[in-house]
Amino acid sequence: MRVGVLTGGGDCPGLNAVIRAIVRKGVQEYGHEFTGFRDGWRGPIEGHAVPLDIPAVRGILPRGGTILGSSRTNPYQEDAGVERIRETLARQRVDALIVIGGEDTLGVAARLSAEEGVPCVGVPKTIDNDLSATDYTFGFDTAVGIATEAIDRLHTTAESHMRVLVVEVMGRHAGWIALHSGLAGGANAILIPEQRFDVEQVCAWVTSRFRASYAPIVVVAEGAMPKDGDLVLKDESLDSFGHVRLSGVGEWLAKQIEKRTGNEARTTVLGHVQRGGTPSAFDRWLATRFGLHAIDAVHEGDHGVMVALRGTDIVRVPLAAATEKLKTVDPKLYEEVGVFFG
Amino acid sequence: MRVGVLTGGGDCPGLNAVIRAIVRKGVQEYGHEFTGFRDGWRGPIEGHAVPLDIPAVRGILPRGGTILGSSRTNPYQEDAGVERIRETLARQRVDALIVIGGEDTLGVAARLSAEEGVPCVGVPKTIDNDLSATDYTFGFDTAVGIATEAIDRLHTTAESHMRVLVVEVMGRHAGWIALHSGLAGGANAILIPEQRFDVEQVCAWVTSRFRASYAPIVVVAEGAMPKDGDLVLKDESLDSFGHVRLSGVGEWLAKQIEKRTGNEARTTVLGHVQRGGTPSAFDRWLATRFGLHAIDAVHEGDHGVMVALRGTDIVRVPLAAATEKLKTVDPKLYEEVGVFFG
Amino acid sequence: MRVGVLTGGGDCPGLNAVIRAIVRKGVQEYGHEFTGFRDGWRGPIEGHAVPLDIPAVRGILPRGGTILGSSRTNPYQEDAGVERIRETLARQRVDALIVIGGEDTLGVAARLSAEEGVPCVGVPKTIDNDLSATDYTFGFDTAVGIATEAIDRLHTTAESHMRVLVVEVMGRHAGWIALHSGLAGGANAILIPEQRFDVEQVCAWVTSRFRASYAPIVVVAEGAMPKDGDLVLKDESLDSFGHVRLSGVGEWLAKQIEKRTGNEARTTVLGHVQRGGTPSAFDRWLATRFGLHAIDAVHEGDHGVMVALRGTDIVRVPLAAATEKLKTVDPKLYEEVGVFFG
Amino acid sequence: MRVGVLTGGGDCPGLNAVIRAIVRKGVQEYGHEFTGFRDGWRGPIEGHAVPLDIPAVRGILPRGGTILGSSRTNPYQEDAGVERIRETLARQRVDALIVIGGEDTLGVAARLSAEEGVPCVGVPKTIDNDLSATDYTFGFDTAVGIATEAIDRLHTTAESHMRVLVVEVMGRHAGWIALHSGLAGGANAILIPEQRFDVEQVCAWVTSRFRASYAPIVVVAEGAMPKDGDLVLKDESLDSFGHVRLSGVGEWLAKQIEKRTGNEARTTVLGHVQRGGTPSAFDRWLATRFGLHAIDAVHEGDHGVMVALRGTDIVRVPLAAATEKLKTVDPKLYEEVGVFFG
The missing domain is CATH 3.40.50.460 (Phosphofructokinase domain)
Known part of the structure; x- marks a missing residue:
């Protein structure tokens, strides 16, 4: 089985930890092979693939940023973007795609999955922690x-x-x-x-x-x-x-x-x-567990889902949940904290 | 209403953040007065009380350790320990006690609450994070x-x-x-x-x-x-x-x-x-919220309870839960992490 | 002997370490007494003095900022500024003044010392490290x-x-x-x-x-x-x-x-x-040694001087050196570093 | 001109910064070529050479340890150690050697330089800062x-x-x-x-x-x-x-x-x-400047010397100075600090 991986949107400490966990578990436990796509959705659109194996992910756990690069490119706003993605995936013989990104990047994954049948598994990323589907996102703690x-x-x-x-x-x-x-x-x-x-x-x-x-x-x-x-x-x-x-x-x-x-x-x-910079221990833990569970979902053929944190558990939710609604600060929580103002 | 506060067991980054939150909210929102007891249960046994007001908790949020001192003294192993605690609480006109500590310290609180009717509210503290009743304890992240x-x-x-x-x-x-x-x-x-x-x-x-x-x-x-x-x-x-x-x-x-x-x-x-040392931002957040919710419980007369983290919420559980069972690492989680060994 | 201490100009990590060293050595070794003046030169002008003894300097070594406060007030630009300083010093029975500050603050000390015979010892402070008389100033490393x-x-x-x-x-x-x-x-x-x-x-x-x-x-x-x-x-x-x-x-x-x-x-x-914030170990070391040597100078009656770092030694230079010329980056050093550009 | 580089003795934050500075300046300004030897003197003894060019030193500035590895091997205690070094240097067409190490490693360099005419330039390294010839060594501040x-x-x-x-x-x-x-x-x-x-x-x-x-x-x-x-x-x-x-x-x-x-x-x-770990800014500065000056000495054919810090200047001293006498704490300095005891 060959799995593609890409990271989209603004960078966030922990992206590399996700990539490393996916590759380590995928190769060692499941015997998968991996293709990295450069710069978010631009990679599969332009056919820019890089090798992604265990040596490639050595030593990246404590490093901020993403070894795959990132961009805000949206295939639905590019000329024949979706078609070119399908072509790249076919040419690279990619059986499933792990998409690490925020609302926009995962929104594309949700649509590709639902409308085009591209097997996608999502990993949520938002430094702002504003995603309803998960208790926390990595990068936020850092x-x-x-x-x-x-x-x-x-x-x-x-x-x-x-x-x-x-x-x-x-x-x-x-x-x-x-x-x-x-x-x-x-x-x-x-x-x-x-x-x-x-x-x-x-x-x-x-x-x-x-x-x-x-x-x-x-x-x-x-x-x-x-x-x-x-x-x-x-x-x-x-x-x-x-x-x-x-x-x-x-x-x-x-x-x-x-x-x-x-x-x-x-x-x-x-x-x-x-x-920027090295992720906190909390974010390395969360990002690594997201990666481990994302490759599990791929391995089980459970597509169209996204991993999420609930309490101390990693669960799967529909990819569509990524774009559902913003998790904003509850007025009661804000009021609770207000005792320290002044 | 006069509320006593004590910290027991090994020190842990975040203890001061709990104390500060209790006092800030108790004084400002509820008009409570506070008495600090020195060195865990030794304080109420020996009648060692210190003033605890807003100036006393200024600037302590980022400081490790506990301004109240700590000990592993157990009143049930001291001569007339429980009686002397009752006397001290009466003399100091303390209406309720907030007890911040681990299994041993909270175990005493649970017994005092259940057997003697001493109105206690607990805040769990274990740097080892091994308490079943709560997702995380403060100090652990640091x-x-x-x-x-x-x-x-x-x-x-x-x-x-x-x-x-x-x-x-x-x-x-x-x-x-x-x-x-x-x-x-x-x-x-x-x-x-x-x-x-x-x-x-x-x-x-x-x-x-x-x-x-x-x-x-x-x-x-x-x-x-x-x-x-x-x-x-x-x-x-x-x-x-x-x-x-x-x-x-x-x-x-x-x-x-x-x-x-x-x-x-x-x-x-x-x-x-x-x-030792300054608590991480995560621990300051968690410890502060524990403190805010503990004083809420006291204010509402909800005794015999302990605050706990569930997901992103602070909830109340029976004080007895503090001593129930150790939260050990789930074999499945250990196995999950094992992919990185070797 | 009674010694006044003030800190002027922009704040700088290490100011408290200087103050602590002065007081610890002055009290313990020489039996001096101390008066702190608030907010730079504004303190002696307005007669705003605070007690400065060993308890007052406990725990301040790792703290940024200055417990004495600071300002950019210049007595030569204030109404009867110099006269009011003389009066304050007389009223407080201050025998000598340790002035911790940058070009402006020390410039005043140099003038007061030379023109008015006010016994001043200077400690140089510039976060920018731009003082010719000393190899490094504290705060810079932080x-x-x-x-x-x-x-x-x-x-x-x-x-x-x-x-x-x-x-x-x-x-x-x-x-x-x-x-x-x-x-x-x-x-x-x-x-x-x-x-x-x-x-x-x-x-x-x-x-x-x-x-x-x-x-x-x-x-x-x-x-x-x-x-x-x-x-x-x-x-x-x-x-x-x-x-x-x-x-x-x-x-x-x-x-x-x-x-x-x-x-x-x-x-x-x-x-x-x-x-802001806690000084680096280097700055705590340098600031402490500056303080120790400043009080030595005061004790020896060596006024009109400023402490300075030369290699690993603390030396004394004339206070006037503080205002002499800016230590700018040597073109040769800049060229040396230029190999890394591009 | 081809220059060999090796690092010997215990590891120390800043070693990589020295290597990077040597290579960047040597290649860019002087057109030198470089050979890295693995694991201290063991490298030239066993002929273990690795390529050392600008891509090899990319990104190593903030990394602790040494990309060349280290050992405590002493050629004078190895069978035909010196002869084998001469052979390796000849085979690799190495014209000069930059040796980064402590007393033992530089002692060998001093002897090879004096007795065998091997052109060596030394860079002092001791985390203990106990070398008389230099004000500070890198790694110490970290x-x-x-x-x-x-x-x-x-x-x-x-x-x-x-x-x-x-x-x-x-x-x-x-x-x-x-x-x-x-x-x-x-x-x-x-x-x-x-x-x-x-x-x-x-x-x-x-x-x-x-x-x-x-x-x-x-x-x-x-x-x-x-x-x-x-x-x-x-x-x-x-x-x-x-x-x-x-x-x-x-x-x-x-x-x-x-x-x-x-x-x-x-x-x-x-x-x-x-x-271990990333060097402090001070150590990166010092190590980098040591590297820049070491390659200057090599370029100028000034062998048998070691770079050293004097105040804010980098100077050259005889390699023999590395083994001269230990820089211990001056009793007067220890006494100065003693005011804080108790």
Whole structure:
């Protein structure tokens, strides 16, 4: 049996751990052979295949990124994309495909599986942890750890200068990274995309924190928005490629706090460091188990499914679940954490 | 309402996060007052109480250990221990007790609650993660992270000198730390207390790893035992002062590997560094949520319960569950991980 | 003998280690008493003194920031600033002052010492390491370590997406942090304030790196400037509140690289995380030794001096040396490192 | 010109950084070709050469260990060892040899250079930092960092249980790692091989620390010895290979402390984790500069020399300096640090 593997979407610590687990178990226990496809769906579209055997996966467990490369290419938006994938799979004699990716990448896998009968097994990947079907996704714990360490560091600067420090973390549609790292880092306010925030309330928390002779840290998800709908938060401008360039909510908020409270405020945008580098032990464990269970599903001919975490178990859910609904922060959980604000 | 808090048993990263969460929510949302008892059950027995208010818990979230101190004192083994606890609680006008500890500490709480009607709420703590009632306990993730980082480091030494490196990690009765850190660190063999190991099998893995031109790492839980019941694992000898000197399973195993394979082997015993220092973000999150839910239970008068993690939810289970049965590594899970051995 | 201590300027990991060393040695060996002044020179101007004894410095060694607070207040720019300092020192019966700070803070100490006869001993502090009189300053090693770890992480993202990653690090006037972290992180180009860079050259390095199938990392000091004097580096624009929004050299450069090479480029601005949090072991060692030698100088009545590192020795140099000339990166050293560009 | 490279002795973070710098500069600037020899002097003796070009050194900068392998083989103790080296060098047409190693490895290089006219350039490597000719050696800063982080972690366990924690670190003949990590970690006693320690004095420090309500940390170099010459510190026994197996000073000391003070004491032996894994930024910087200057010396035909750090400069000293005298801790420096004991 020959199995194709590809990784799509934004990179995420743990991708290599998934690939390694698939190959180790597939080769050793089931005698499968593997073909790696480069750069997400672009690989099977353009017929860009690379050998994937045990030597190829040696030593990759602790390495961030993906040895297969990634892209956001969508075959349904490419000329004859689906057809070319079918051709590549036939030419490479690939019997099944393991697709590691987020909503978009797995959405393609779900459609290929359902509409074209391409045997696909999915492994969910979203650093934002915003997938309903699984308790956690790998990469998230690493991102939270990096953000928490940064917040730990910023506390001392905030205290020494009695400044407000605003930390902008990842999370366009869901506030999980902000919530977890903000709580773990002892933030005095955490702002998430799920609930529009009230700038006056944030300023009240800031002021109350200063009154206790401590300097406030405000953690804000990049997708968080202020309540007042009239505020144009995003400072849109076109760059030289005509791409829209946005300046973020973090800087905007720091200025607001300065203006309204009279306290100095500074912003740190953590950016790409949150998604790079060696995965945490938790993410290596989760990613490896996802890989082991994905190859089991392939071996059993159980296609159209995706592996997922439930408690401490790895289960299988329909691939379609990957695109179902965003797992956002439950208002009750956000309220629970709110006791630490101010 | 006045609530007593104590921490018992071995220290564990996250204890302070629990204490902080209890006090922050208890004071701010419910208007409770708090009394801290020093050094586990010894505090209420000896009447050693300390003030516990919001200033007392400032800045403790990222700190390992416990600001309340700990001990393994058991009131049922002390002279009039239970009576003296009742007296202390009465004198301090403590209406309920939050007990943070492991099997022994919570076992006392369960008995005090059931037999004496002392209103207790438990928070489970075991760095070994060997409690059936909860998916994870805090401290475990930190320990696994520290052990994994050590294994990462040891790989390069093993490779440079083509030596076997045996890493002994915590885990007397359950192999969770060995299993998680061994898998995350890419170990070539993981030995756990749940399954007696076959030294010849370990040597076969070691040899097979060398054949692939890589140096093997063997992770062994301190409580792991070889199959052959006749082997005296502990290598007792008297030192120059006549003290008995025990060498652990790690050193014993390294000697066996040297003798049987002819390869050099070295042992590293991680010891106390695994349980000290700042908690990981995961553990801060879990410990904080445990604290928030424990004070909720107290506030609602729901005594005789313990908080626990199920998936991503915090639930309440009977306090007795703390002492029920050890959560050991499922043989199927161990087998799943075995694909990486050798 | 009563000694005053103050910390001025931007915070820097190691400040607390200096304070602790001064107090521990001063009290234990010399029997001195200490007065801490809050927030740099603002403390003695406003008479804001705090007790500084051994309990006050317990546990502060691993903590970033400064327990005394800091500010950029300059007594020569304040109304009767110098006079008020003299009054405070007299009122507090302070016999000598240990001043921990950078060019500005120590410049005041040098003047007070020379012109007013205030007995001052200086401890140099600049996270940028740009002081000629000393081989290294504390805080620098921590900052380089944080920046290097971030670059390590960014490599995997760069590779996975075959993008250029531009990392903007601290360094307005000197490129030490960029040089050390860029070299340690394996950057493909390092741009420093000391030498105006040629955008075309940077693009050539980027292209050459991609040709070798690797993704380039460009490290740029915040004070680095392109060669062409006509280029308006700062991309000023007004945000929705009419505030001026400045984007730094990092973002500007990423845009240039995108435009000129056609490769995607992203920027990470490390910002305040570089100067916060626990000091590295190197910085704790250096800061502690600076503190020990500063109190020795005070004890010996050797005023008007500053401690400095020469090789592995701590020496004393005139306080005036603090403001003499900036230690910039030697062109020969920069050229030496240039072998790794491209 | 063809240059041979080998690494000998114990592994040390930074070895790969040296190799990479040599090859990058040698190939790019000077057009040299390189031959790597495997496993220290064993490589040229047995003719075990491996290709060493720019692709071979890609990505090795952050990796611990050495891609060339290492050994303690000494050609002067091997049958016709020197002759076989000469033959290998001739066969491989190697014009000069860069030897990266400690006292033993460089001692051979010095002799081969002086007696046999083999053109050698040395790069000093000792994780113990005990070489007089250079201010620092690479690997040392990494080891100190790891030991300091462990001590930081152990503080919280010591405090929570009011126990003495004894930490045994590397350093057979010199106490540099103990001194730096002990100071940086805030230890209450630091014991080094250079000065026999008085157990009663250590117990007095321990007791005094407990009196201040803090738990003591004792850092002891593996080569430290108690004053009383009659004490047989080392518990010698032969292992199955007839190797002498020593149980360390750390465990011995913990027992002494328990016996004499009545306080519980525990030992942690850090062991191999101190010398493995990714090098610190400082070590990457130093190792890289050593490599760059070593290839310069080779290129200039300046043989029989070794590179060394003086202040912030890399200089050349005679190869013989490598074996001259051990750099031990200056009694005055030890006394300086002693203010923190107790």
